[in-house]
Amino acid sequence: xxxxxxxxxxxxxxxxxxxxxxxxxxxxxxxxxxxxxxxxxxxxxxxxxxxxxxxxxxxxxxxxxxxxxxxxxxxxxxxxxxxxxxxxxxxxxxxxxxxxxxxxxxxxxxxxxxxxxxxxxxxxxxxxxxxxxxxxxxxxxxxxxxxxxxxxxxxxxxxxxxxxxxxxxxxxxxxxxxxxxxxxxxxxxxxxxxxxxxxxxxxx
Numbered sequence: 001x002x003x004x005x006x007x008x009x010x011x012x013x014x015x016x017x018x019x020x021x022x023x024x025x026x027x028x029x030x031x032x033x034x035x036x037x038x039x040x041x042x043x044x045x046x047x048x049x050x051x052x053x054x055x056x057x058x059x060x061x062x063x064x065x066x067x068x069x070x071x072x073x074x075x076x077x078x079x080x081x082x083x084x085x086x087x088x089x090x091x092x093x094x095x096x097x098x099x100x101x102x103x104x105x106x107x108x109x110x111x112x113x114x115x116x117x118x119x120x121x122x123x124x125x126x127x128x129x130x131x132x133x134x135x136x137x138x139x140x141x142x143x144x145x146x147x148x149x150x151x152x153x154x155x156x157x158x159x160x161x162x163x164x165x166x167x168x169x170x171x172x173x174x175x176x177x178x179x180x181x182x183x184x185x186x187x188x189x190x191x192x193x194x195x196x197x198x199x200x201x202x203x204x
């Protein structure tokens with residue numbers, strides 16, 4: 001059991017404290033806008049959905065890692081989780097009022113992140129909204145400090161993760177990605193010390 005949950009626990013110990021503030025803000029946005037039913041794509045250990053509305057069936061998490069999802073289910077047994085690939089999501093078109101795509105773009109190849117986004121748009125109901133959280137190129141003194149911290153953390157990830165992150169920023173970060181996919185920004189919350197943004201967007 002301990003070995004099975006190792007990756008999930010490591011994430012909670014090492015990464016969760018760094019992103020908890022963003023997750024609380026996402027929860028506030030989702031609850032205030034009543035974006036239900038909602039799907040958290042690449043949900044990881046499930047904390048985001050727990051912060052939104054514990055135990056509600058209209059909150060669903062999806063991730064490819066079965067071990068991480070088993071750990072998430074162990075922590076939050078009332079939240080439904082689905083083990084599936086984000087590039088081939090097993091739900092019908094227009095199934096969700098809201099989607100969360102949080103820190104799930106920068107670490108993937110351009111082809112995978114584009115396919116993931118197209119899947120998200122397919123799943124969104126007319127008038128639905130997507131909450132996106134990811135890195136941006138620095139735009140201020142504090143965000144330049146944040147960019148250095150992000151670089152160091154991402155460097156530890158190494159390999160494809162780091163290279164994909166660098167490529168994501170070279171192409172303009174989250175802001176450019178949103179424009180590429182013809183999404184309309186409704187609200188933007190910039191987090192300078194994280195060199196990232198939380199964006200609420202919708203389809204044209």
